[in-house]
Amino acid sequence: MSTTRKNTGLDELKAARRQSRPYYWFVAIFSFFVNLLMLTGPLYMLQVYDRVLGSRSEATLIALSVLVVFLYSMMGILDYVRGRVMGRVAARFQNALDLRVFDAVVRRSAVQPDELAQTGLRDLESIQRLMSSPVLMAGFDIPWTPVFLIAISIFHPWLGLLALTGGAVLVVITVVNQWVTRAPAVKSNMAVMQAEKTAEQIRQEAEMVQALGMRRFAFLRWMQARAASLEGQIKSADLTGTFTTMTKSFRLLLQSAMLGLGAYLVLQNELTPGAMIAGSILTGRALAPIELAIGQWALVERARKGWANLAQLLSEVPPEAERTALPRPKAQLDVQQLTVVPPGEQQAALRLVSFSLAPGQAVGVIGPSGSGKSTLARALTGIWRPAGGKIRLDGASLDQYGPDVLGQHVGYLPQRVTLFDGTIAENIARLSPQPDAEQVVAAAQKADAHEMILKLPQGYDTRVTAAGGRLSGGQMQRIGLARAMYGDPVLLVLDEPNSNLDNEGSEAVNKAIRSFKEQGKSVLIMAHRPAAIRECDLLLMIEGGSRAAFGPKDEVLRKMVQNHQQIQQNAGPGGVR
Structure with a gap:
């Protein structure tokens, strides 16, 4: 960089x-x-x-x-x-x-x-x-420390020298404190975050943890992170406490030393009793900001x-750079030599994939697990940027649309649907604080989820949580489909849309896809189950991140069957199965 x-x-x-x-x-x-x-x-x-x-x-x-x-x-x-x-x-x-x-x-x-x-x-x-x-306020007070030290020196040079020496010692303690506590503080913060992350993961999957009898092992895993967190916190607190106590004790000792030296100077008729007391008070005031900074150093480090x-x-x-507003695109998708490298990795998950999708068509993307189907979905929705090639919607590359604008044109149903705390209407309206009731109902009707939602206790006003609450996986998936259709997008990207659905739910999704196509819009479906590609006109087969086949559905399926039969014939009676 x-x-x-x-x-x-x-x-x-x-x-x-x-x-x-x-x-x-x-x-x-x-x-x-x-x-x-x-x-x-x-x-x-x-x-x-x-x-x-x-x-x-x-x-x-x-x-x-x-x-x-x-x-x-x-x-x-x-x-x-x-x-x-x-x-x-x-x-x-x-x-x-x-x-x-x-x-x-x-x-x-x-x-x-x-x-x-x-x-x-x-x-x-x-x-x-x-x-x-208060520690930042001490930053405004520290420049006054030399002024107070000069005032003490006016009373008597020896008092000024003692106060200056004490201030220098405190500054050294501050520097050593910063040097010694930095690494433990960072380590402690990382351990705390890891413990919080583990606890949040277990909380989110509490149902599975309970059902599979994982509570004891989950507790042990959390305790390992918690123990590391507590150990780091204790070590950091011990170090900070050590320097804080050392500073406080030294400052009190210094004030007493100022009194003792002042008393000696009074006995020598070189100082008045009032100056002796005033010098002690000024010493405490001069060094107070430094003591405060040391005591609050953990906050400074964080x-x-x-x-x-x-x-x-x-x-x-x-x-995000400002982009020129483009007109509402047609449902014409062109993917040209697309190569995608997942963030943080070196190897491409998709390589040189090309295909086109015309308005009113649906393409099913099939292939074994890990072949790159979800990677393609993330690229088509603008989540992951292409490392090579182009994705064009009605002739414009996706990066010419702002993220919020692209989200209005491309509806997305991820493989794992997550709802947010709020009502079903707010979730369908993509967390809009004032959902458009007509658009919410229209999206639910397009997704064939309207009747299902009406059967819930409060209908569209039923409150749900991030875990779904009383909703089943299939209900959440259909609400997720309605959310994808909200705002009348021209392109739908559905990643395993029927993975949690029964036969009725699958039929509802297919009906929604059929209706979407009839409106002159396009659909991409990443699928494993045959029921998901029933409404598809085209099939794109991906193997190992590359396009293995693309064309009309029946033609691609026929080639797949022929290839499978050919492999079995080549294997022979005693071949590898």
Whole structure:
């Protein structure tokens, strides 16, 4: 990958962050006054010890106390406001990237469901949490640490030197903390994601796990992932806790050392008691942001990893280019020398496959398992891009249509139908928040699923889940066919459309295909069962990823029978069967 492409995703993240640049300046200005007001405590202490106690003036004490209450109130208000501003900056950053990241996750998951696709949304959320957390506010406070150290040095150079040495030690601890905890934190996060993934798989297949008596072994498998996750979390927490405790203890020791050194200087008449107390307080304030950063370092590391992951994801899945709107195509499909290499693999699953399909025709794609039928379906629906050759719909290659536009023209019924949480109407309408009732019913009628849906308790308003709920596999498949037909597509791609259907369901699907053809539209059916190709005019036989035969159905079937008989004759009575 070129450097330019690598930087594409990073540029998108920086652009989203730059949208709130004025607010960062706003928070920086507020941080200036907040840290300036942090001097209130030390100065109050200095005045009380050196002036009030010396003069025994109650009026001075009251005046100073009222002033301190006012200043601390203002500091609290400013601190509260900058926290609210950063919370909204974080929300604005996430809102600016939500659609882009979601789109990238969906597109990558369709072709390569790897770690980047699985964690994309969580990575964005981790950055948002960091931006709204106190640790980022500490980033605005850390530049004030030298100012406080200079203020301590004004009291006495030795106090300044001690505070500077202590600050240097804390910085070293911070660097070591980052270096030591990075690898365990990454390993822990990966183990947690693996445990969550295993649990989700078992939950989704709970019915099968229960029916086959797999609960104990499923629990053991989950526990292995869970144990690795807990081990990683404990190790990461131990390391973080070690550095946090070390930092806290050292800071308290440093404050006491400041008091001790200050007391010695007071005895030597080189420092006043008020300056001694003020120096101790200023030391704590100067080092507080560093201590906070160390304590929250796990959050920083997670956000840093999320930033890197998102930069890579957005670089590898660039935004969809704007395409010129094309008129509604005719159902003329031309596949020319199509070669498809599945994502993440080196070997082509389809090689130099060519065929044509005219309006009103249906072609059955047959062949043994693993021959490339589902690969062809994914290529025809635009999920997988061709490595070579072209797929043209009414003369235009598929990449000339935007994904959403192509989905309106090409209906797709995958081999495994999955429904989403919602009503049947919403599922048929492809998750539209306001389904068009007429189009939903029309699609169900085309799929010959209308009567079946009406028999359900709430009809089209029956709620289903991702697992289907009360629906059988056959009912889900017919609803999936209605979803494929929603929006009046010109081409249907059906992958094993009757794999879960009984005879009545198969007849309903064949009736729907026949009706679709009569409207001048085209159908491709990937099939194993003979009933699925009853309405097909043409047959395409694929073997080993290549076209073995293509032509009228009866002619191709006759050749298949002849080839089978020839093989048996060549084998002879004692041949291999």
